[in-house]
Amino acid sequence: MSATDPQTHATPADTAQRRLIVRLAQDRSDLAAVQRLRYRVFAEEMGADIAPPSIGLDIDAFDELCDHLLVIDEDAPAADAVVGTYRLLRESVARSAGGFYSEGEFDLAPLAAARADASRDMVELGRSCVLAPYRTAPTISLLWRGIAEYLNAHRISMMFGCASFPGIDPDMFAPALSYLYHHHLLPVEQRPTVLAGKGVAMERLAPGTYDKRHAMFQLPPLIKGYIRVGAMFGDGAYIDHAFNTVDVCVVMPVDKITSRYAARFSYAA
Numbered sequence: 001m002s003a004t005d006p007q008t009h010a011t012p013a014d015t016a017q018r019r020l021i022v023r024l025a026q027d028r029s030d031l032a033a034v035q036r037l038r039y040r041v042f043a044e045e046m047g048a049d050i051a052p053p054s055i056g057l058d059i060d061a062f063d064e065l066c067d068h069l070l071v072i073d074e075d076a077p078a079a080d081a082v083v084g085t086y087r088l089l090r091e092s093v094a095r096s097a098g099g100f101y102s103e104g105e106f107d108l109a110p111l112a113a114a115r116a117d118a119s120r121d122m123v124e125l126g127r128s129c130v131l132a133p134y135r136t137a138p139t140i141s142l143l144w145r146g147i148a149e150y151l152n153a154h155r156i157s158m159m160f161g162c163a164s165f166p167g168i169d170p171d172m173f174a175p176a177l178s179y180l181y182h183h184h185l186l187p188v189e190q191r192p193t194v195l196a197g198k199g200v201a202m203e204r205l206a207p208g209t210y211d212k213r214h215a216m217f218q219l220p221p222l223i224k225g226y227i228r229v230g231a232m233f234g235d236g237a238y239i240d241h242a243f244n245t246v247d248v249c250v251v252m253p254v255d256k257i258t259s260r261y262a263a264r265f266s267y268a269a
Contacts, residue, residue: 194236
């Protein structure tokens with residue numbers, strides 16, 4: 001059963017006419033709504049193995065540490081009002097509580113060591129999802145407007161996180177992974193690497209042996225969006241069996257978000 005099955009969840013007829021707002025979660029009710037949304041997308045739609053399934057929530061230990069960005073449909077019933085989310089974890093919070101979620105997949109030490117301004121926080125983006133009917137430009141623009149405002153409010157110097165391909169077979173996306181390796185890899189002195197024994201090489205195919213247009217077509221929309229704002233990638237892909245994904249480490253300097261795209265996000269919103 002999919003996350004938008006009409007027998008299980010209400011689905012809006014025309015999302016273009018919905019009244020959408022973006023804000024941070026304010027209380028435990030907001031957090032529970034985020035966890036329900038994530039369960040609908042990750043477990044019901046994408047097949048993630050989330051336990052216990054009976055409660056219908058995606059919960060982990062990092063939720064209590066993070067800020068949660070919400071897109072809310074003001075025209076939807078309260079139980080279905082949260083339709084998009086991003087989880088944001090600031091470095092100052094993560095270091096006091098044991099580290100980042102991504103450190104379970106990638107060695108981030110080069111990233112932290114190479115940044116220009118160590119006095120400013122990095123922020124980890126994660127657990128991003130949007131209900132299928134709302135995967136449109138207005139919803140994504142709202143999320144990025146919220147992110148741009150968050151970066152400014154907390155003087156963030158760099159964003160990073162895991163971005164995912166569906167399924168756990170990296171060879172299904174050999175052209176796309178190879179394209180990222182050949183064209184968007186971080187300089188070696190800044191480059192996170194997948195943890196030993198937990199991933200595979202991104203370079204599945206040699207240069208010139210795959211069609212670049214096909215590789216671009218294979219990229220998930222979120223990764224294409226990251227590339228458009230100047231993102232670069234770590235080396236290696238993590239096989240996440242629990243979430244049924246192949247993960248890559250994406251890094252985005254903040255100045256490329258705030259100077260080039262924040263105004264556009266605000267206008268779209």
